[in-house]
Amino acid sequence: MPANADEKAINSHCPWSGQPVANDSLTRYRGRTVGFCNPGCRDKFEKAIGAFEEAIARNARSQAAASDS
Secondary structure (H helix, E strand, O other): OEOOOOOOOOOOEOOOOOOEOOOOOEEEEOOEEEEOOOHHHHHHHHHHHHHHHHHHHHHHHHHHHHHHO
């Protein structure tokens, strides 16, 4: 979820590229604003997080179903 440009990122450099954070490339993660050097890096991060969150949810559903059996 992209963040507001008014928010201050917790980091000064992009975790993917090491380049300085750009104001148009912020996102919210676990209640914090994380910055990236460009929207492509931000979107790559959001996609990766989405995949992990989905895998965690799928695992939790699988475990719940197994315990109901």
